[in-house]
Amino acid sequence: MLGFTQQRKFIYEQHVTGPWQRLRKATFTVLHLILFVTPWVVIRGNPALLIDLPRRRLYALGAIFTAADTIFLLLLLLFLAFSLFFFTSLFGRLWCGFACPQTVFLDSWIRPLEEWIEGDWVRRRKRDEAGWSLDRTWRKALKWGLFIGIAVVVAMTFGSYFAGARELWSGQGSHLEYSIVAIFSAVWFLDLAWFREQFCNYLCPYARLQSALTDAETVLVQYETGRGEPRGGEAAKAEGRCIECNKCVFVCPQGIDIRQGFQLECIACARCIDACDIVMEKLGHRTLITWSAMAEVTGARTRRVRPRTLIYGGLLGGIAAAALVLMAARAPFDATVQRAPGSLFTMDADGFVRNTYLLRVTNKEAAAAPVPFHVTVEGLDDAEVIVQDIALGSTESRTVPLIIRVKARPDLPRTIPIEVRVTSPQRSVEINATFKTEGHIGTALR
Ligand code: SF4
Ligand code: SF4
Structure with a gap:
C-alpha cells in the first residue's frame, strides 16, 4: 500500500456482478429510501427525525427530547457502539461493505457514472495514462460536474436532519446552515472524486479497530487456501484450484489481493467472491473466496456464540432494557x-x-x-x-x-x-x- 509520502496509485476496479452485488444493491436501495425520505416525513405535526441543535431538541418518531433527556442520547451512542462491536465480532466489516455512506454512494452513483462517461476500467486507465487531451478533458469535466451535483444533494440531505428539509430545500435556511452545507459538499466531492479508499485506509477510526474486534472465529471474506493452493498450472482448472486469472484483484476497490490472507484494507464488499464465482463456475467448481472464519479455513472448530459475542450481546440487551425502562418513566x-x-x-x-x-x-x-x-x-x-x-x-x-x-x-x-x-x-x-x-x-x- 502507498502512504502519503509516496505517489498515489489510482485504482481502476473492474465492474462485477453476482449474487452478493445484487444483495448489496438491494441494501443500498433500502438505505437510500430511508436517508432521502425520512427528513420529509412528519409524525404528529413534527419531523420524524430532526436534531435541532440551536434549541437543543431532538425529534424522533413522534417523541421530543430536550437537554434534560441527555441520558437517552448517551444510551443511544452506547447502543450504536456496542452494535458495531457485536456485529463486527460476528461478521467483520459488514458495515463497510453494505452500509457505510461512502461505500453506498460510491457504488450506487459514482462508479456507475464513471463507467458511463469514461468507459470500462481498461479504457479509463489507458486514457489517464495517455495524459491530457480534449477527449479526456470533457469527460473529466462532465464527470466532476455531476459529482459536484451529487455531493450537494448528499450534503443538503444530511443538512436536512439538522435544519429541516422543507426550510433548507426551499431556501429558508440561514446563511450559517448553507455555509455548512457548502463545506460538506466540498468534502463529499473530494472524498467521492479523489480520496475514496484512502479514507478507509488512513482516516477511518473503525478500520483501525478491526484487529481488536475480530478473532479467528469471526466470519470474514477469505480465500480458501486449502482448496485454492497450490495455484496455477495446467491441472488447476480441472482440480478447482486458483487458476491465477487475477479477476479477484481486478475487481477489488481497495486494490488488494485477498489471496494473501486477511488484510485491514478489506471492506467486505464481496466483489472478489462474485468475481471468483464467475470464473470457477465456468470451470464447474465453487468459488475459492467465501464468507468464512479464519479458523474454518484452516480446518479448526468455530463457534458463532463465544465469550466476546455473549458480552457484547449482554451489554446491548442491558442498554436496550435500560432505555425502555427510562422511556416508560419519562414525563411528557x-x-x-x-x-x-x-x-x-x-x-x-x-x-x-x-x-x-x-x-x-x-x-x-x-x-x-x-x-x-x-x-x-x-x-x-x-x-x-x-x-x-x-x-x-x-x-x-x-x-x-x-x-x-x-x-x-x-x-x-x-x-x-x-x-x-x-x-x-x-x-x-x-x-x-x-x-x-x-x-x-x-x-x-x-
Ligand atoms: S478483498 Fe474482496 S471483499 Fe475485500 S475489499 Fe477487495 S474485493 Fe472487497
Ligand atoms: S478469481 Fe479465483 S481463480 Fe481467479 S485469481 Fe482470484 S482466487 Fe484465483
Whole structure:
C-alpha cells in the first residue's frame, strides 16, 4: 500500500456482478429510501427525525427530547457502539461493505457514472495514462460536474436532519446552515472524486479497530487456501484450484489481493467472491473466496456464540432494557424551579412570609392542542400558591413567577423542604425546593 509520502496509485476496479452485488444493491436501495425520505416525513405535526441543535431538541418518531433527556442520547451512542462491536465480532466489516455512506454512494452513483462517461476500467486507465487531451478533458469535466451535483444533494440531505428539509430545500435556511452545507459538499466531492479508499485506509477510526474486534472465529471474506493452493498450472482448472486469472484483484476497490490472507484494507464488499464465482463456475467448481472464519479455513472448530459475542450481546440487551425502562418513566414535559434572584424571602404587610421562584415548563408532547399545567405545593401547611395559568403548545417553553406565601408564626423553621408538583393531564413531575423564613430564632436573613 502507498502512504502519503509516496505517489498515489489510482485504482481502476473492474465492474462485477453476482449474487452478493445484487444483495448489496438491494441494501443500498433500502438505505437510500430511508436517508432521502425520512427528513420529509412528519409524525404528529413534527419531523420524524430532526436534531435541532440551536434549541437543543431532538425529534424522533413522534417523541421530543430536550437537554434534560441527555441520558437517552448517551444510551443511544452506547447502543450504536456496542452494535458495531457485536456485529463486527460476528461478521467483520459488514458495515463497510453494505452500509457505510461512502461505500453506498460510491457504488450506487459514482462508479456507475464513471463507467458511463469514461468507459470500462481498461479504457479509463489507458486514457489517464495517455495524459491530457480534449477527449479526456470533457469527460473529466462532465464527470466532476455531476459529482459536484451529487455531493450537494448528499450534503443538503444530511443538512436536512439538522435544519429541516422543507426550510433548507426551499431556501429558508440561514446563511450559517448553507455555509455548512457548502463545506460538506466540498468534502463529499473530494472524498467521492479523489480520496475514496484512502479514507478507509488512513482516516477511518473503525478500520483501525478491526484487529481488536475480530478473532479467528469471526466470519470474514477469505480465500480458501486449502482448496485454492497450490495455484496455477495446467491441472488447476480441472482440480478447482486458483487458476491465477487475477479477476479477484481486478475487481477489488481497495486494490488488494485477498489471496494473501486477511488484510485491514478489506471492506467486505464481496466483489472478489462474485468475481471468483464467475470464473470457477465456468470451470464447474465453487468459488475459492467465501464468507468464512479464519479458523474454518484452516480446518479448526468455530463457534458463532463465544465469550466476546455473549458480552457484547449482554451489554446491548442491558442498554436496550435500560432505555425502555427510562422511556416508560419519562414525563411528557420538563419542569424546573429556581429561586428568583434578589432575596430569600420577604415579609408582606399582611403578616405573610413570601418566597418567589421562577418555574419553567417545557411541553415535549407532539399533540397539536395546548396542554394545561396545574401547580401545587406539598410540605407547607396552609400555603398560598400564586401562579398564572400555564397552557403550552407542542415544544413550547415558558418561565413564569411562582409565589408561595405562608402566615408567619414563631414556630416556623428557617428552612422548610417543600415539593412543587406540576401536573399535566397525563403525568405529574415533583421538584424538590426549600421555603425560607426568618426562623423561630429570629435571625433576620434579609
Ligand atoms: S478483498 Fe474482496 S471483499 Fe475485500 S475489499 Fe477487495 S474485493 Fe472487497
Ligand atoms: S478469481 Fe479465483 S481463480 Fe481467479 S485469481 Fe482470484 S482466487 Fe484465483
